[in-house]
Amino acid sequence: MRGSLKIIGLCLIFLGVSDWGGQTGFSQSSQKLEKDPSVEVGKIEFRLKEFEATPSPIQMLEIQIEIINPSPKDTVPPNSIKVIAVPKEIRFFSSSAASPFTLPPGEAVLNIPLPPKAVRIVIMGFSLPPEKLESISFEVQINPPDGEKKTTTFNF
Numbered sequence: 001m002r003g004s005l006k007i008i009g010l011c012l013i014f015l016g017v018s019d020w021g022g023q024t025g026f027s028q029s030s031q032k033l034e035k036d037p038s039v040e041v042g043k044i045e046f047r048l049k050e051f052e053a054t055p056s057p058i059q060m061l062e063i064q065i066e067i068i069n070p071s072p073k074d075t076v077p078p079n080s081i082k083v084i085a086v087p088k089e090i091r092f093f094s095s096s097a098a099s100p101f102t103l104p105p106g107e108a109v110l111n112i113p114l115p116p117k118a119v120r121i122v123i124m125g126f127s128l129p130p131e132k133l134e135s136i137s138f139e140v141q142i143n144p145p146d147g148e149k150k151t152t153t154f155n156f
Helices: 002-018
Strands: 040-051 058-068 081-092 106-110 119-127 133-142 149-155
Touching (some): 040 133, 040 149, 058 081
Antiparallel strands (some): 040 058, 058 119
């Protein structure tokens, strides 16, 4: 009985001593980050996808946006990179489209970490109208309103 009290006492002393360090005892230190992590927009590629449907097939425009972490040592944490693709100009082959067509902006958040010198691809899809299009221009931005912007056009 007396031996177990000594062990319990030693355990309590150990726990008390290990807590003297406060929050830094055995916990991970919190990493302070800039307001917006330093990331860049890489290549922007387009893919036209067609899905069988009745009465006519559905067309989608897929945008693949490269996100690059140029830092040689800092990992960008998950959910800290927001990518927005805003359609700016839509041109139809015919001078008058059957109905006014507008696309809503696309938005995505990179929910995985971005290691140093790594590249991740964010994919967004936009539904296209049945009318024949000539081109669509997009403004792509990382972490708006201050992040890098690129304007790109897809010609059909």
